[in-house]
Amino acid sequence: MKNRLSLLAGPYVVWMALFVVAPIFLVVIYAFSSAGGGFTLDNFAKMSTYWVVFVRSFELALIATFICLLIGYPLAYIMAKEGPGFQRIAMVLIMLPMWMNFLLRTYAWMSILENTGLLNQFFQAVGIIDLGNLINGWLNNLCAGLNDLLGLSLNTARDTNMEYFKMINTSGAVVLGMVYNYLPFMVLPIYSVIMKLDHSLLEAARDLGASTGRVFRKVIFPLSLPGVLSGITMVFVPSVSTFAISRLLGGGNELLLGDLIERQFLGSAYNAQLGSAISLVMMLVVLICMYVMNRFGEGEEQAVML
């Protein structure tokens, strides 16, 4: 019986071998070989110039993941508490953008965030930009005053003639793009974990006199941690390796890891070896991150069990 069932896994095993294991194997071979084909560690040595890109990518991905968690957790929690009608609608609304092409969605953000874009036009119309100029003027005066009084050197050169807020082509826009695109991957796992919580545990906590806040802190939150952890993984990993978002929303000003890897394959100097080496290191760092986080998560889960 067991044997026959395991046969059903056959197609997937073949799939894995062909499209997951074999490519990784190729990446490893490329990463350790020179253009001529011999074994070398040069590719890794060459990479040291790019550590800034590594740091930046992980930093932006961390920020994006944190913001997703900040928005995603309450959203998932509220959704799970509401009636089935609300849940259905909320679910459709969360999934709806994912039915559209990812590049199209990012392109749309471009026209929203541009200097002459929709958002800036709106700010202009309702006077928020004038208000910003006014506040900057006040701050300049205030800082100038403080500088005179206390001998400080505060910034007094804030722009008071802004015609728009600069949003596009900044790292902020890149983070926004990541949050927008990957938020559903945070909400869905947390939501499904909270939905499946054993209600008798919550009742028991309340019976024993815990306040609503305490029930959340001591019972609901710890029990929803597995969902949080998988949400973090599912947002963090694609954020680290993203490339189109940084080009479209970041204006290609600051490279991310994804861009760097893409350039090695499609750029002016074809260098699959270096590209593979960067990919390999990125995979390893991500793996280590995940491992550390899961260890931390395991501990939490056990603590809850006990």
Place this chain on the structure above:
Amino acid sequence: MKKKLALTLTLTVTTALLAGCSGGGNSADARVVNVCGWGENIEPELIDQFEEETGIKVNYQTAESNEAMYALIKNGGANYDVIVPSDYMISQMIEEDMLAELNFDNIPNFSLVDDRFKNLSYDPENKYTVPYTWGTLGIIYNSDVVKEDVTSWDIMFDPAYAGQTAMINNPRDALGIALMKLGYSINTTDENEIREAYQLIADAKNNGVYQGFFMDEIYDKMEGGETSVCTYYAGDYLVMYENNPSLRWAVPENGSNWFVDAMCVLKDAEHKEEAEAWINFITSTEASLANMDFIWYSTPNKEALEQYPAYYEEQNGEPLDPALYEVMAAPQEILDKCESYLGLPEETRTLYNDLWNELGI
């Protein structure tokens, strides 16, 4: 036993199906040609017309850039017969022995190609290529914002337009622009000159001159007024101009790059004869006219180039603005000031790539 039979049958059918899908290219009777070009770079009706006339089926595929196409071919991930790379990529591919010599007996229409587009530096003896389109690189600017007359590359580095300028997002063109501004050759292999050009771009970037580095995103940005100054290709300017009449085109007085995209056949092409038939068809005057009218890049076919204004009037019911025609088909005195890209040696290419990555760090 029965099960085994069923399994064998299924396998056989699947294999047959798969073989069928993977293209009748292998069977002798169905004639096919696999063409790889750029997106939006051919009048689609020409494909139908060719198929009807010759019975050869065209598999038309597109590539994103010269480099992407090169990577695909190098990895063995493509079975193209005809490709349409740009000049500098052609010389690189000839150098790496990736192209087949053409049999010009099968391409009589080659005689229609204007002599100034034959024997160009990327293929000095003209053994491997038939030119497809050509044009110039130039400055596109919004006359609502830029009031001065644009005559030099300086504007691409001018702090007066800080935050309104976009640099092109590929190292060859971007460093080329800087090299031309400095008065160096765009084909220089002198590391100091290239580094100086890089520094020019890096400084401008750090001083906030550039909004960003863009390729085709620039269409929306120029048309919508988001960006006021950029560098792009002549044919693309005409598309932008149609959607925003405030845009202007300038080829700097001290010259620019002029490029040729040419049709070549890969060395290991399976359908060389069909490929030559395709190249011959595309080079004909009728096809060149239709193509030029669709993609707005000019053709190297001499007759077609001369007849185009009349053809345009006939097709569109209004005369072609001579100024636009001049953008499309730059007159020889402008081309004389321009330089075309040559293939760079490996170490220079690596330098370009390293510098370009450095810019993003």
